[in-house]
Amino acid sequence: MMILTDKKPRVNVEAILTTQEIHDIEHQIAHYPDPRAACLDALKIVQKRNGWVDDAQVAAIGQMLGISAADVEGVATFYNRIYRRPVGRNVILLCDSIACFLMGAETLAEAFQKHLGIQYGQTTADGRFTLLPICCLGNCDKGPTLMINEDTHGLVGVNDIAALLEQYV
Known part of the structure; x- marks a missing residue:
């Protein structure tokens, strides 16, 4: 029997995001009274490296901000300049x-x-x-x-x- 909990799965943020991305996201979080408000900034920071944001990065951002990956996905898909699949140069x-x-x-x-x-x-x-x-x-x-x-x-x-x-x- 499967027991459902309200705990969010943990991801290894350091294995997914670069040290610089983590630092930059933490810097953005410090500008807001609620870390969730830094979601779009975090997505832009991560997208800057590869031109798009993958599922693991979405989960890592969510963990850093204390929100679900689904909430991060909602922000990512709302803004048409955040790319969820690879794009050209x-x-x-x-x-x-x-x-x-x-x-x-x-x-x-x-x-x-x-x-x-x-x-x-x-x-x-x-x-x-x-x-x-x-x-x-x-x-x-x-x-x-x-x-x-x-x-x-x-x-x-x-x-x-x-x-x-x-x-x-």
Whole structure:
């Protein structure tokens, strides 16, 4: 017979996260009256190393913050810039809001997919680019807009794609 308890499974945080990640997360925790408030910061810290956050890292973050892995997962999946699976070295976020759609975002998306040889949610074979839609980049007056890593590019046309991508190794 299995006995159910309310104890959370323990993970070896030191075996999952780097010493620097642990230090940086602890530093963020110190800024909040409740450690749980550092969840998004912790996810960003961990994602910085590999570009995404795996299940073991989610569990380790939860343990450090005193919350369940499911709660950390809820935060991770709410924010569209926290990646739960591997992505390319450069992540292209194409805005698909109504403003960008009206300015040709659909045509731009098709051109990116053709140029890169991938569909939304996929990564190029060389691991250089991942292509994702995003609901709004807040750059509506310069649509269609996209973001590559942390760089926002507005008024992007189909003929701009090759030169734009050459800026990202």
